[in-house]
Amino acid sequence: MENNDIFSYIKAKEDAEKGKFEYTYLKDLSNRRFTKTKRALDLLSKIFKKRKKAEVIIIHGSKFMGSILLLNEKYNIIVLNPQLKDRIKLISNGIETMSTCKWDYELSESYKEFKLYNKENLLNAVLKEIDKYLNGKKCSLVIFGFDGLFLERAITKVAKENKIPTITIQHGLFQFVKPHINDGYFTDYFFTWGHYFKENYIKFGIQKEDKIKIIGYPFYTNNKRRFNLSKDIKVLYLGTISTNDEIRIESYKIANMINHVCQRLDIEFCYRIHPGEDLNRIKDYCTQINKFSCKNSLLQDFDAYDVIIGINSTAIVEATINNKIAVEMINKKFISNKYYEMGIAYKCECNENDLYDFFEQCKMNKIKPKINNQQYVYINENFNDDFLYEVRKVINSI
Known part of the structure; x- marks a missing residue:
């Protein structure tokens, strides 16, 4: 060969x-x-x-x-x-x-x-x-x-x-x-x-x-997490790894936008650090974000947050499996996994108006977790x- x-x-x-x-x-x-x-x-x-x-x-x-x-x-x-x-x-x-x-x-x-x-x-x-x-x-x-x-x-x-x-x-x-x-x-x-x-x-x-x-x-994991969404929802953003500066900075911009929407709606927001990301670098670009998760396991963060939002992370799949509201952000600079086409996640464009409306619906308890399709992801x-x-x-x- x-x-x-x-x-x-x-x-x-x-x-x-x-x-x-x-x-x-x-x-x-x-x-x-x-x-x-x-x-x-x-x-x-x-x-x-x-x-x-x-x-x-x-x-x-x-x-x-x-x-x-x-x-x-x-x-x-x-x-x-x-x-x-x-x-x-x-x-x-x-x-x-x-x-x-x-x-x-x-x-x-x-x-x-x-x-x-x-x-x-x-x-x-x-x-x-x-x-x-x-x-x-x-x-x-x-x-x-x-x-x-x-x-x-x-x-x-x-x-x-x-x-x-x-x-x-x-x-x-x-x-x-x-x-x-x-x-x-x-x-x-x-x-x-x-x-x-x-x-x-x-x-x-x-x-x-x-x-x-x-x-x-x-x-x-076979932990059965109950869906118990109240008006005081909490949002977790899944960081993503890239050594391309343009892509990395775009990810930070998306995190900042989500955080800004959460602030407008008085929603708690947390940025979950990908193992390959640099926390200090993130803080340089995300100056308005106050909460980061880098030591908790993924399941610990799932227990603490209601809406799990990411760009192309497989953790989006895990969020749905663990009975959480999973959201896939769509941005032309990222290759989409299109989890939304498989019914695994909600689809949300990277703009504040769409995100604001979605979170508002969540606060009114009108959004429920997706149900995993075993044909796609067999549990x-x-x-x-x-x-x-x-x-x-x-x-x-x-």
């Missing part, structure tokens, strides 16, 4: 004028310091790792903690780039962790001149390091929570060359126009949210039917068990 084959999504992104996002985002990741704390925790994870006579599964990211812990009962698990808050839990359960800052940096350097694909030597050196790592760990399977950026595609390329199966768990929605941009296009298996996504992945040639497994929404009460079953099938088929 030629390097440009599996990295060809970059050219597609460039055609769509989105290309620089991948490079600048990766550069931003590589510039995050590999702190002494992370280094020490990675070392501790190796010391306390509980080794089993079973296959090694490498998981990129730690979002699926319940599934990771379940897999850990039988398999040797290594988690790449877990969030710092998750590392202690992983280590206490005997799970090894590894930070990939060096690979991120080298990959960003290999594409430093974005439109020039001539740094093959540096790229091949990174791929060789990844190859050495996967083979050194005797990896039997790689699972991605998202496979759209350079590092994930590099790991996928090496895994394929070593006949190591790969699985992508659906992270968000997708684009039909350019199939190879999407999660699950290059990996061997795609675990999806529901029938709607499976049918369209087949229809648009993103993945083959026998390689797609419907296992449901992976972030679901699987047995997600972890089904996930384990499908993973075992993949490993047993090797």
Whole structure:
């Protein structure tokens, strides 16, 4: 497989004028310091790792903690780039962790001149390091929570060359126009949210039917939240990540507009910080916003707020599932996930008049949460068990 084959999504992104996002985002990741704390925790994870006579599964990211812990009962698990808050839990359960800052940096350097694909030597050196790592760990399977950026595609390329199966768990929605941009296009298996996504992945040639497994929404928790909206509603804005200054500033403008509408209606407003956002930078642009959430879990914020509003966050889906009023803001500078077309969220244009009318309707208790359509987003009460079953099938088929 030629390097440009599996990295060809970059050219597609460039055609769509989105290309620089991948490079600048990766550069931003590589510039995050590999702190002494992370280094020490990675070392501790190796010391306390509980080794089993079973296959090694490498998981990129730690979002699926319940599934990771379940897999850990039988398999040797290594988690790449877990969030710092998750590392202690992983280590206490005997799970090894590894930070990939060096690979991120080298990959960003290999594409430093974005439109020039001539740094093959540096790229091949990174791929060789990844190859050495996967083979050194005797990896039997790689699972991605998202496979759209350079590092994930590099790991996928090496895994394929070593006949190591790969699985992508659906992270968000997708684009039909350019199939190879999407999660699950290059990996061997795609675990999806529901029938709607499976049918369209087949229809648009993103993945083959026998390689797609419907296992449901992976972030679901079975907490039943009651809808109890009073006239004193509270609004939560979901921050979004971008390394494009224009897009980032536009997101801040939207937050400021929502906050201004809330002030006019005497509604409490809070800006929930995306893990990739810089709070100080936000405060520079959002001087009138007084409340921010950066330490609470998503479910804690759902408990505290009634209306959850965002641009293209998958948390909009979770808001509806958790019986909250979910709103998708529409802005031409952002690619819309069009949750409103699936009945998952209300649609609201980015103007004060529309938003004012919507919040006023909420205050009068005339707006209710949307009801999730299982055809789109399947709520699987047995997600972890089904996930384990499908993973075992993949490993047993090797």
